[in-house]
Amino acid sequence: xxxxxxxxxxxxxxxxxxxxxxxxxxxxxxxxxxxxxxxxxxxxxxxxxxxxxxxxxxxxxxxxxxxxxxxxxxxxxxxxxxxxxxxxxxxxxxxxxxxxxxxxxxxxxxxxxx
Amino acid sequence: xxxxxxxxxxxxxxxxxxxxxxxxxxxxxxxxxxxxxxxxxxxxxxxxxxxxxxxxxxxxxxxxxxxxxxxxxxxxxxxxxxxxxxxxxxxxxxxxxxxxxxxxxxxxxxxxxx
Numbered sequence: 570x571x572x573x574x575x576x577x578x579x580x581x582x583x584x585x586x587x588x589x590x591x592x593x594x595x596x597x598x599x600x601x602x603x604x605x606x607x608x609x610x611x612x613x614x615x616x617x618x619x620x621x622x623x624x625x626x627x628x629x630x631x632x633x634x635x636x637x638x639x640x641x642x643x644x645x646x647x648x649x650x651x652x653x654x655x656x657x658x659x660x661x662x663x664x665x666x667x668x669x670x671x672x673x674x675x676x677x678x679x680x681x682x683x
Numbered sequence: 684x685x686x687x688x689x690x691x692x693x694x695x696x697x698x699x700x701x702x703x704x705x706x707x708x709x710x711x712x713x714x715x716x717x718x719x720x721x722x723x724x725x726x727x728x729x730x731x732x733x734x735x736x737x738x739x740x741x742x743x744x745x746x747x748x749x750x751x752x753x754x755x756x757x758x759x760x761x762x763x764x765x766x767x768x769x770x771x772x773x774x775x776x777x778x779x780x781x782x783x784x785x786x787x788x789x790x791x792x793x794x795x796x797x
Contacts, residue, residue, distance in 0.1 A: 601782045612773055612788040613726075620782045657726070661784040669714050669733060669780050675725035 571596045571662045575674035583682050588645040590677050592658030595639070601661035602634055602641045607676065608654045617643060648681045655679070686710070687789035689774050695795045702761040704792050706774030713779040715757035716786060717741075717749065719770040726773070732757055733779075764796045 572595045582588045590604075601620055605613035619625045619632040619641065631644040641660075645652055655676040662672050690705035708715065716731040718741075728741030730749040738749050746768060750758045757776075761768055771793050775786040 601780070601784050603785055605788075612791045615785055615787065618783075618785050659786070661780070661782070669777060669784050670716075670728065670731065671777075671784060671786055673726045675723075 571672055573658055573660050573672050573674040575656075575658050575677045577675060578678040579680050580677055581680045581682055582648050584648060584650060586648050588648045588652065588679055588681070590643040590645075590656050590658075590679065592641045592643075592660075592674055593639055594641070594658075594660045594662070594672070596660070596662040597636075597639060599636075599639075599660045599662050602632070603659040603671065604630075604632060604641075604643045605657040605659060605673075606652075606654045607657060613657055645679075648679075650681045650683050653679055653681045687774060687776055687787050689772075689789040689792050691792050692790060693793050693795075695797065696761075696764050697797055698765060700761075700764045700796075702764050702794065702796075704759040704761075704772055704774075704794070706757045706759070706776075706789055707755055708757075708776035708787070708789075709755065710776065710778075710787070711754065712776035712787075713754075714777045714786075715751065716775040716777070717747075717757065717759045718773045718775065719743070719768075720773055720791075721770050729759065761794075764794075766796050768794065769796045770794060 604617040617632040658674040659671040774789040777786040
């Protein structure tokens, strides 16, 4: 069964610190990886996508991908209280007819303490 | 910007009623999805569609049906609402890929069945 695993948290970090969110996936042939942010009571919002090994930076966010280890992470620099949310990792697991589906992790709840 | 809209933010229905949830996207995306999200269970795929009039069952299709008569519109139908269908319902759309399988979510419909 194809799975995406995340630590449910909560992960608490002080304001201004780096928050590190991790995700592992089971399907070695996965090609596309995404991070979503979901505030309480709201829908998921796409914040990062990454397709190649290495780092991808966008403002305070950095996504890191290591396909050999089947591991993807999200770093949030200079964390702000407004970053407090649940972060969902999503992976496209190439499964033939359903290859456009994403498999979502259950999310990590981040709390940034002022 | 991609925009996905859903017909209602909050909905209250009685057991046994037929319920229609509508979703419209304005990005000419081929793929559309219906999820439900419950605490502790994460996002669960109900149905998806990769083309007009095409549909595929997701992980939890029982008690639901869908309709896609036009590319921009994807409807979820609860044939006979039950209390265990009380949930947050999320619609999403995505381009056909590869590798761009990122999904964009609507604001969600919180359905309560009494």
